[in-house]
Each structure stands twice: as structure tokens, then as C-alpha cells.
Amino acid sequence: MKVLQRHKLALSIHVFTAALLAGVVAHPALAQGDRSGDDTTKLEAVEVTGSRIKKAELEGQTPVVTITARDIEATGLGSIGDVIQRLSVSGSSLNTKFNSAGNFGFPADGGGVGSGSTTISLRNVGAKRTLVLVDGLRWVGESSGSGVSAAVDLNTIPASAVERIEILTDGASSLYGSDAISGVINIITKRKQEGMSANVYYGDYSKDGGETTSGNLSLGGSTDRLDFFLDISHYEQKSISSADWAQSSFPTPGAGLAGGSSYIPYTRTIFLAPEGETYGGLCPGGVCNIAANGTTLGVQPFPGGFHRFGTPDRFNFAPYNLLLTPSTRDGLFGQARYKVTDNITWYLKGSYTTRKSKNQAAPEPIGLGSALNTSDLGLTTGVDVTNPYNPFGFTLDPNSNLLGLGRRPIEGGPRIFTQDVDTRYFATGLEGSFGTADRDFYWDVNYVNAVNKATQTVNGTYNIAHIARALGPVAGCTAPCVPLNIFGGPGSITPEMLNYISFIETDRSENALEVWSANISGDLFQLPAGSLAFAAGYEHREQDGYYLPDAIVVAGESNGVPSLPTTGQFDVNEYYLELNAPLLKDVAGAKSLDLSVASRYSDYSTFGGTTNNKVGLRWQPVDDLTLRGTWAEGFRAPSIGELYGSPARFDAQIQDPCNGATGQLATNCIAQGVPNPATFEQANQQISTRTGGNLLLTPETSTSITAGVVYSPSWAENTGWSSKLDLDLTFWKIEIDDAIQAPDAQTQLTRCVERNDANCAGIVRGVSGDIVSFSNILRNLGTIETQGYDIGLNWNSPEWGFGTLGASVQTTYVDKYSSINETGEAEPLSVGIETADKAINKWRTTASLSWASQDWSARWTARYLSGLTERCNPDLTEAGAVCSSPNADLSGGFNHLGATTFHDVRLNWKLPTSFNFTLSAGVNNIFGKDPPICVSCSLNGYDAGTYDLPGRYSYVQASVKF
Structure with a gap:
């Protein structure tokens, strides 16, 4: 009945949306409204992100993009992070479509997994190189119960409290300090509101599930002295x-099953029999000690019926995963501003957000021996001859005859990762102004205290120490120990056995931030072309964090991914100065010419001092045309996780080049410990790599350049066909030196096998030839370079009989992206290439057309992503995996991910009531475009950081203001 009701509700949304759209067509003269234009309009405020001087203008030295609260609503998305990820300047980054929550382990970025988070990577250089501010002050980083991240989770900021978002797409370390390498996201919150407002929302995917509900209630008011705003939200x-x-x-x-796991619900064994023969495979039907009639046999005759493990035996883990992860967020946000005097204002701001999210993975496998181990203790665990379920009549000993034993106990159910994340943010301070000698000065002092604290619990994981005891000598397995039947098929592991080997893992982490800052700005003295303006300030910042795994994990007794505790802190004192000098004004060839310079000195407790500078030039030859350019130095200090992150493991999808190797490859493989490359096949498609922080890391440094032109022709202003037209073109280039990252594991292994050189350092193979140790820790790897162009167009029509129209196009063209390691070799990520669930599209374009008339308004948006190319896995190509351009001998090839366009529509109707009541409906991906198939992506067959979920998403929304 619940399912039926859900589908009825979903059908009602689709019908209601269609009816509203039909109403627009039938009654075009009834509409009004939403004249917000495109999703990314240029800011026209007096003060913008990118300058501390309060005289900054729209066409300043730096490119700034703004998204208003109305623009956010028009997307139909409930997270500001999801909204920003759709911009053309954003690249692949974490969001709630990613189902990774520790089942793969800890990636080599020092920050943990970040389950349930949404982060932003401007210019494709990573979320940790994008600085996030709220009202000009730093926001706390996320933790999500799995590490100490260097990135900010945008889901910790309630969308209903946002007035607008300003995005600076330029380096700004000279103004804001560390992390502002690719740009700055400054989220401006609502300061006041007259009266009360309420908003309710429901959305539904055309796929089964994914229903989204949200609502918020806000209250605000103003007096001569006081402004306040309060918002309560649920998502x-x-x-x-x-x-x-x-x-x-x-x-x-x-x-098919060719891409499945080698850990299956039956027992897979690789061992040496007493006669000296090597056996590897399964008993008949995969069951070693249960007869065909279902009766239990203490020992089945051996080796009768064993067969070699093959594709039909593999396990399809995919149905246990999630396309969209569940998440619930509740938020409370409030701020008040009180005029202490006519020139001094005291402000108080607080935010509390709590999130509960989940991820899911297939039942956790148990692996023993060097070929199939899933834990360190699994390397030394075998099956004693006295175990009552041992079918062989002899001990399986990893020190002598056992190479590998694997079993996925589906009786224990899937692994469920649950995150409880609390984010508390408090800020207070004074703002004021004063005048002297006919000049105005503005000042502020601020204090911030913020904590992001997370707990992650894992159900469906096992204690390998208990497993070892339950498989060991039966005399040593006394209560509460229960001998384990690891050899039977599904159902052979009883509830009593599960209770003994299972435990609920609880991991905790925290990121904390404390900031004291003071700023002053104003005019120093008069120059021939205007006043020399300045801004100066001081900031003291303390950051600390920890990650504390479950005690069983720390003891090395967890069957899952091993990790150790992380803790660390640092503090920094910073000083900056910014100057803006008008050089020319109202002379031939120069309506205005302004020069800006800025410098910031930062003194870190971890590595010492650094100075970063910036120069900008703005030239307006005529009223209609503005040219601008910047050159900026930047830096990013190593984060707590990057510096202090303890050793952990990541189970990467890696193809071993020694599989069936011949010729020189075979010779190299033998030298590296593979007994017989011609017949070698890696036991598991996931190869465990060792990740972790590095105390020897030094800061990243960067240089960024922008050069652009803004054209706002007067001949297109207030005419019969146009009220305003803006065109802009910006060239940008970023070069990062000493980039903190780990080498791509697949590339490193491939180079190791092909060359048998220094790339092999840290790669160790076991007696079976399988890799048992692979060091992939962070280092200052080399240089990242990227450059491209941003192109923008915004047009608004005059008032016509049927209403007004607006059109916009925002395009980013990435001309180059390269990552070169310290030996001068290129890492695989580049433009137009899909690599490790990450892509850089050469073209990303958002085009919008809006219409408004009276009480109705509508918007259509198209989002275009250019095509990509990925490498095909040779083993899977032979099995028929999608590969658009396979090699003739099916030894791999390339797959093309075609260009993709998603279309969104939205309609608003302001009802004829005495109060402000608006109904909205929309459909995202209205044509149901599926994302292109990705055969190299780790989960779900597509790149969740680049593309939308498959199918339509329809929603309705009601807003009322009193």
C-alpha cells in the first residue's frame, strides 16, 4: 500500500507539472515574474568578493559570478553544493550520488571519504584548492566520520538561509590566505526579512525511489536599531x-559477471595439497561439505569435483549498491545586527546543522592467505585440521600450503555505513565606520568558532581475530567462541556463528576552526584621477582535528579496511595590505584606468612564513568596454589529514599487467615475484594500496593569470529589442607547483611492470604473485597546469505585450590540463579523458531562456557536456563489456562517452491572493537523458561527479510570505 501511494504521489507531480506547463501555453498573457535571468549573472553590488576595498565594482580586476536565492530556487535542487556543481567553472567533485563510504577504504588524499558530503572543485584542481567563506569569513571543513578533510561540505550550510553566492574564479591567497588557489566561494546569508515565510517542496525521480522533501520556516524583522533573521529547515x-x-x-x-567480484557466497580456495599438486577453485556447486541432497557431510572426498574458479563463479555485487544515497538534514540558522551607535554595529550569527546519511555495499568478504586476504591478520590465519567443518583432512596453513581462501558471508547482510554529522558555527563581531579629513573609513573585528563532528557506524563487518579463533584448533574455541563453517554455501553460517564474528564498528572524527580577524579600509589621499584606496588587516586562525577509528580497528582485529588514529593542529598569523590606485580618468583613450596590488604574509606553526602577492589592472577605454587582468601568487598549506594522516588502506580497481604476460613483460614479472606470468591471473580486481599522510610535505605554491574583456554596448540598452546586453570573455591559467597528491596507482603499477624501475618502490608481491603491499602515500608530486576560457552572454528584453524575455549562455572551454610528477612523467588525468571516476570536459555550457508576464514566469535551461574518452579493460573487453573502439584482438581499446545535454524546465505562478503565495513546478532532465556509460568507473557504470542521475526528476514547490 505504501508503494502504491508513493507512485500515486509521483504520478500526481508529473500530471500537475504538465498541467501548469499547458496552462502557460493556453494563457500566455497571465504570466509575470521571475526575471532573475540565468543561473549565473554578474554581480552588480558595490562590494564584491575578490577585494577587501569597499569600492570594488562589477567590472573590477577579477571575474566574479553570482547566484541569487531566486536562481537557487529555479534549479529545483535542495543543496547549494549541487547548484554550484552545475556551473561551467566547476569540475568533478563529491556529492550524494557517490556511494563510497569506506567499502573501498581511504583514498590517498589524506581527508577520508566524506560520505554524504557535497564539495566544489573550481577549475578541476580539487575541492581542497577552493576556499569557502560565509559572509567573508572561513567555514569549517568536513569530517563525515572517516578522516580530517581539507574540503568544505556545502550541505552544512542551509540553502534557505542564503541571500546569494559570489564566486571568484581567480587566485586570491593575497587577500584570503591558504586554499584560494582556484577561486573563492563566498556565501552571503540573509540578514533580515519582514515578517514570516514558509516553503514546502516535494520531488520524485522517474526511477523507483529518490523522493525528496524539504521545508523551511523563517522569521525576520527590523527596527531603527535591530535587524534579525531566523530560519528553521528540514531536508x-x-x-x-x-x-x-x-x-x-x-x-x-x-x-555480465566478468566484472564481478572474486569474493563469492561460496568458498574459493587456492592451496597446495599434500601430494604437492596446486588446487585453486571450488567444490561442486561451490559447496565443500554439503551433499547434493542437502545432508551434511563431515568431510567430502578430496579432490573429487574441484574446478578452477572462473567467470560463472563471480559475484554480482552491484545490486547491493545505491545510485542515490539517503540523507536527512535539519538546520537552524539565525543572525541579528544591532546598532550600538549610529556608526557601530554589533552582529551575532549562529548555525547548527545535523545530518544523518547512509551508504551501502555488498556483504563484507572474508579473505585469508596472500592471494585473497582482506586484512593484515588474514595473512596469517588458516583453517586447522580439527575445525569440524574442514573438508580436507589436513590444516590449511598460510605459512606453507594455503595461498588464498575467500568467502562472502551473505548471511550477514550488506554493509551499511551510517553517518551522524553535526556542524556548529558561531560568529560575532563589530563593524563600524568613521570619517576624518573628508575621508571615510570602514572597520570590522570578528570572531569565529566552528566545529564539524561526525560519527560513522558500520553494520555488517567482522572481527578477524574472532574468525581466526573460530577457524583454529577446536580445543581453543571455547565459549563464547563458536567454530565457523567457512566452507558451506549460503546458510551454512548460523546466527550463532555470525554473532561471534560480527561487531558494530564506530568511527569518529572532528574538524574545528577558530578565527580572530580585524580589517580596515578607506581612502588614503587624493590622486589626479581619484583617491588611493586601501584595505589592511590581521587574522589569527587555529585549526585542529582528529580521526578515531573503532578500538577493534585500531587493534588490527577488524576484517574490514585497516586504519589508525589521526590527530593534529596548526595555527597561523596573517597580515595583508591591498591598494587600489586610479591612474587615469576621463582622458582620451581611458574612461578609467585602475591598478590594484595586494600582499599577504602568513606565518604557520607547521612550516614557517610565506608571502603572496597579486597585481590587477582594469582599463575602461570607453563606457561600453572594460578590459581587465590579474597576476596572482597563491599557496595551500598541507592540511591536518595530509600531514598527520595515519597509515590506512584503499582498495583500488587496478589491472595487473602481469596477467597472462609474455615477452619482456613476463621477464619483468618473474623478476618481481610472479611465478608463471603466462598463466597468472590476479585473484581480485581490487588491489590494496597503503595510503596516509606525510610529515615531510611542504606547501603548494601557485601562479594564476586572468585576462578578460566585458562589453556592454549602449546600442543594445533600452531599445525596442533589448533593455540590456552583456558579453564577456576571460582567459585563465593556473600553475601549481609541489602539488600535494599521490601518484595514480594504476599508472605506477603499469610503469613498474613495463620498466622494472623506481616505480616499483613500495610494491611487494606474495608467494602467489599477487600484490600484498602497495605504498601510495601523499607527496609533493610535481606540477599541475591548466588553462582555458570563460565565455558569457546575458540579454534582457524590454517589456513587450506578452511579457519579458531573458537569455544567457555561460561556457567554459578547458584548453589544457596536465599533471607532471617529479620525474617529468604525466599523470593520466587530462582534458577529455575519463580517469578514476573523474573527468574534465573540454566544453561545459549552460544556456537559459526565461519568460515573465504578470503572475506567471517560466525558465528553460540546457546543460551541455562535451564527450570523453576512457580506456577499456582488456579482460572485460573480451567478455563483451561496452567498448566503442576495441582493439582488433579485443586486448582493450577505447570507449567514447558521447556529448550529453540535459534540459530543465520550471514554471512559477503567483496566485491572486491577498498575501504572497507562489506555486512552482519543474522537471529536471525533462527528456530523460541517461548519462553515458563509463566502463572504468568504480560504481554504477557512470561518472557521478560529472553527470546527472538517469531519468527525469519532477518537483512541486509552494512558498508563502506573510
Whole structure:
């Protein structure tokens, strides 16, 4: 009945949306309204992000993009992070479509997994190189229970409290300090509101699940002295199973079970029999000690019926995963501003957001021996001859005859990762102004205290120490120990056995931030072309964080991904100065010519001092045309996780080049410990790599350049066909030196096998030839270079009989992206290439057309992503995996991810009531465009950081103001 009701509600949304759209067509003269134009309009405020001087203008030295609260609503999205990720200047980054929550382990970025978070990567250089501010002050980084991240989770900021978002797409370390390498996101919150407002929202995917509900209630007011705003919000997003979409229902699209896991619900064994023969495979039907009639046999005759493990035996883990992860967020935000005097204002601001999110993975496998181990203790764990379920009549000993034993106990159910994340933010300070000698000065002092604290619990994980005891000598397995039947098929592990080997893992982490700052700005003295303006300030910042895994994990007794505690802190004192000098004004060839310079000195407790400078030039030859350019130095200090992150593991999807190797490759493989490369096949498609922080890391440094032109022709202003037209073009270039990252593991292994050189350092193979240790820790790897162009167009029509129209196009063209390591070799990520669930599209474009008339308004938006190319896995190509350009011998090839366009529509109707009551409806991806198939992506057969979920998303919304 609940399912039926849910589908009825979903159908009602689709019908209601269609009816509203039909109403617009039938009654075009009834509309009004939403004249917000495109999703990214240029800011026209007096003060903008990118300058501390309060005289900054729209066409300043730096490119700034703004998104208003109305623009956010028009997207139909409930997270400001999701909204920003759709901008052309954003690249692949974490969001709630990612289902990774520790089942792969800890990636080599020092920050943990960040489950349930949404982060932003401007210019494709990573979220940790994008600075996030709220009202000009730093926001606290996220933790999500799995590490100490260097990035900010935008889901910790309630969307209903946002007035606008200003995005500076230029380096700004000279003004804001560390992390502002690719740009700055400054979220401006609502300071006041007259009366009360309420908003309710419901959305639904055409796939089964993913229903989203949200609502907020806000209250505000003003007096001569006091402005205040209070907002309470709730957001809930339900999950979508990977089994509900054909493309994600198998591990690799088109490959069937070939892309499945080697850890299966039956027992897989690789061992040396007493006669000296090597056996590797399964008993008949995968069951070693249960007869065909279901009766239990103490020992089945051996080696009768064993067969070699093959593709039909593999396990399809995909249906256990999620296309969309569930998340619930509740938020309370408030701020007040009180005029102490006519020239001094005291402000107080607080925010509290709590999130509960979940991720899910297939049942956790148990692996023993060097070929199939899933834990360090698993390397030394075997099966004693006295174990009552041992079918062989002899001990399986990893020190002599056991190479590998694997079993996925589906009796224990899937792994469920639950995150409880609380974010508390408090800020207070004084702002004021004063005048002297006919000049005005503005000042402020601020204090920030913020904490992001998270707990992650994992259900469905096992204690390998208990497993070892339950498989060891039966005399040593006394209560509460229960001997484990690891050899039977599904159902052979009883509830009593599960209770003994299972435990609920609880991991905790925290990121904390404390800031004291003071700023002053104003005019120093008069120059021939105007006044020399300045801004100066001081900031003291303390950051600390920790990650504390479960005690069983720390003891090394967890069957899951191992990790150790992380803790660390640093503090910094910073001083900056910014000057803006008008050089020319109202002379031939120069309506205005302004020069700006800025410098910031930062003194870190971890590595010492650094100075970063910036120069900008703005030239307006005539009223209609503005040319601008900047040159800026930047830096990013190593984060707590990057410096102090303890050793952990990441199970990467890596293809071992020694699989069936011949010729020189085979010779190299033998030298590296592979007994017989011609017949070698890696036991598991996931190869465990060792990740962690590095105390020897030094800060990243960067140089960024922008050069642009803004053209606002007077001949297109207030005419019969146009009220305003703006065109802009910006060239940008960023070069990062000593970039903190780990080498791409697949590339490193491939180079190691091909060359048998220094790339092999840290790669160790076991007796079976499988890799048992792979060091992939962070280092100052080399240089990242990227450059491209931003192109923008905004047009608004005059008032016509049927209403007004608005049109916009925002395009980013990435001309170059390269990452060169310290030996001069290129890492694989580049423009137009899909690599490790990350892509850089050469073209990203958002085009919008809006219409408004009286009480109605509508908007259509198209989002274009250019095509990509990825490498095909040779093993899976032979199995029929999707590969648009395979090699003739099916030894790999390339797959093309075609260009993709998503279309969104939205309609607003302001009802004829005595109060402000608006109904809205929309459909995102109205044509149901599926994302292109990705065969190299780790989950769900598509790149969740680049593309939308499959299917339409329809929503309705009601807003009322009293």
C-alpha cells in the first residue's frame, strides 16, 4: 500500500507539472515574474568578493559570478553544493550520488571519504584548492566520520538561509590566505526579512525511489536599531537502488559477471595439497561439505569435483549498491545586527546543522592467505585440521600450503555505513565606520568558532581475530567462541556463528576552526584621477582535528579496511595590505584606468612564513568596454589529514599487467615475484594500496593569470529589442607547483611492470604473485597546469505585450590540463579523458531562456557536456563489456562517452491572493537523458561527479510570505 501511494504521489507531480506547463501555453498573457535571468549573472553590488576595498565594482580586476536565492530556487535542487556543481567553472567533485563510504577504504588524499558530503572543485584542481567563506569569513571543513578533510561540505550550510553566492574564479591567497588557489566561494546569508515565510517542496525521480522533501520556516524583522533573521529547515532525500537501472545492475556495463567480484557466497580456495599438486577453485556447486541432497557431510572426498574458479563463479555485487544515497538534514540558522551607535554595529550569527546519511555495499568478504586476504591478520590465519567443518583432512596453513581462501558471508547482510554529522558555527563581531579629513573609513573585528563532528557506524563487518579463533584448533574455541563453517554455501553460517564474528564498528572524527580577524579600509589621499584606496588587516586562525577509528580497528582485529588514529593542529598569523590606485580618468583613450596590488604574509606553526602577492589592472577605454587582468601568487598549506594522516588502506580497481604476460613483460614479472606470468591471473580486481599522510610535505605554491574583456554596448540598452546586453570573455591559467597528491596507482603499477624501475618502490608481491603491499602515500608530486576560457552572454528584453524575455549562455572551454610528477612523467588525468571516476570536459555550457508576464514566469535551461574518452579493460573487453573502439584482438581499446545535454524546465505562478503565495513546478532532465556509460568507473557504470542521475526528476514547490 505504501508503494502504491508513493507512485500515486509521483504520478500526481508529473500530471500537475504538465498541467501548469499547458496552462502557460493556453494563457500566455497571465504570466509575470521571475526575471532573475540565468543561473549565473554578474554581480552588480558595490562590494564584491575578490577585494577587501569597499569600492570594488562589477567590472573590477577579477571575474566574479553570482547566484541569487531566486536562481537557487529555479534549479529545483535542495543543496547549494549541487547548484554550484552545475556551473561551467566547476569540475568533478563529491556529492550524494557517490556511494563510497569506506567499502573501498581511504583514498590517498589524506581527508577520508566524506560520505554524504557535497564539495566544489573550481577549475578541476580539487575541492581542497577552493576556499569557502560565509559572509567573508572561513567555514569549517568536513569530517563525515572517516578522516580530517581539507574540503568544505556545502550541505552544512542551509540553502534557505542564503541571500546569494559570489564566486571568484581567480587566485586570491593575497587577500584570503591558504586554499584560494582556484577561486573563492563566498556565501552571503540573509540578514533580515519582514515578517514570516514558509516553503514546502516535494520531488520524485522517474526511477523507483529518490523522493525528496524539504521545508523551511523563517522569521525576520527590523527596527531603527535591530535587524534579525531566523530560519528553521528540514531536508530529506531517499535512496535509489543500483538494481533499478540496467546500466548499474552489473559491476561493468555489458560485461555480465566478468566484472564481478572474486569474493563469492561460496568458498574459493587456492592451496597446495599434500601430494604437492596446486588446487585453486571450488567444490561442486561451490559447496565443500554439503551433499547434493542437502545432508551434511563431515568431510567430502578430496579432490573429487574441484574446478578452477572462473567467470560463472563471480559475484554480482552491484545490486547491493545505491545510485542515490539517503540523507536527512535539519538546520537552524539565525543572525541579528544591532546598532550600538549610529556608526557601530554589533552582529551575532549562529548555525547548527545535523545530518544523518547512509551508504551501502555488498556483504563484507572474508579473505585469508596472500592471494585473497582482506586484512593484515588474514595473512596469517588458516583453517586447522580439527575445525569440524574442514573438508580436507589436513590444516590449511598460510605459512606453507594455503595461498588464498575467500568467502562472502551473505548471511550477514550488506554493509551499511551510517553517518551522524553535526556542524556548529558561531560568529560575532563589530563593524563600524568613521570619517576624518573628508575621508571615510570602514572597520570590522570578528570572531569565529566552528566545529564539524561526525560519527560513522558500520553494520555488517567482522572481527578477524574472532574468525581466526573460530577457524583454529577446536580445543581453543571455547565459549563464547563458536567454530565457523567457512566452507558451506549460503546458510551454512548460523546466527550463532555470525554473532561471534560480527561487531558494530564506530568511527569518529572532528574538524574545528577558530578565527580572530580585524580589517580596515578607506581612502588614503587624493590622486589626479581619484583617491588611493586601501584595505589592511590581521587574522589569527587555529585549526585542529582528529580521526578515531573503532578500538577493534585500531587493534588490527577488524576484517574490514585497516586504519589508525589521526590527530593534529596548526595555527597561523596573517597580515595583508591591498591598494587600489586610479591612474587615469576621463582622458582620451581611458574612461578609467585602475591598478590594484595586494600582499599577504602568513606565518604557520607547521612550516614557517610565506608571502603572496597579486597585481590587477582594469582599463575602461570607453563606457561600453572594460578590459581587465590579474597576476596572482597563491599557496595551500598541507592540511591536518595530509600531514598527520595515519597509515590506512584503499582498495583500488587496478589491472595487473602481469596477467597472462609474455615477452619482456613476463621477464619483468618473474623478476618481481610472479611465478608463471603466462598463466597468472590476479585473484581480485581490487588491489590494496597503503595510503596516509606525510610529515615531510611542504606547501603548494601557485601562479594564476586572468585576462578578460566585458562589453556592454549602449546600442543594445533600452531599445525596442533589448533593455540590456552583456558579453564577456576571460582567459585563465593556473600553475601549481609541489602539488600535494599521490601518484595514480594504476599508472605506477603499469610503469613498474613495463620498466622494472623506481616505480616499483613500495610494491611487494606474495608467494602467489599477487600484490600484498602497495605504498601510495601523499607527496609533493610535481606540477599541475591548466588553462582555458570563460565565455558569457546575458540579454534582457524590454517589456513587450506578452511579457519579458531573458537569455544567457555561460561556457567554459578547458584548453589544457596536465599533471607532471617529479620525474617529468604525466599523470593520466587530462582534458577529455575519463580517469578514476573523474573527468574534465573540454566544453561545459549552460544556456537559459526565461519568460515573465504578470503572475506567471517560466525558465528553460540546457546543460551541455562535451564527450570523453576512457580506456577499456582488456579482460572485460573480451567478455563483451561496452567498448566503442576495441582493439582488433579485443586486448582493450577505447570507449567514447558521447556529448550529453540535459534540459530543465520550471514554471512559477503567483496566485491572486491577498498575501504572497507562489506555486512552482519543474522537471529536471525533462527528456530523460541517461548519462553515458563509463566502463572504468568504480560504481554504477557512470561518472557521478560529472553527470546527472538517469531519468527525469519532477518537483512541486509552494512558498508563502506573510
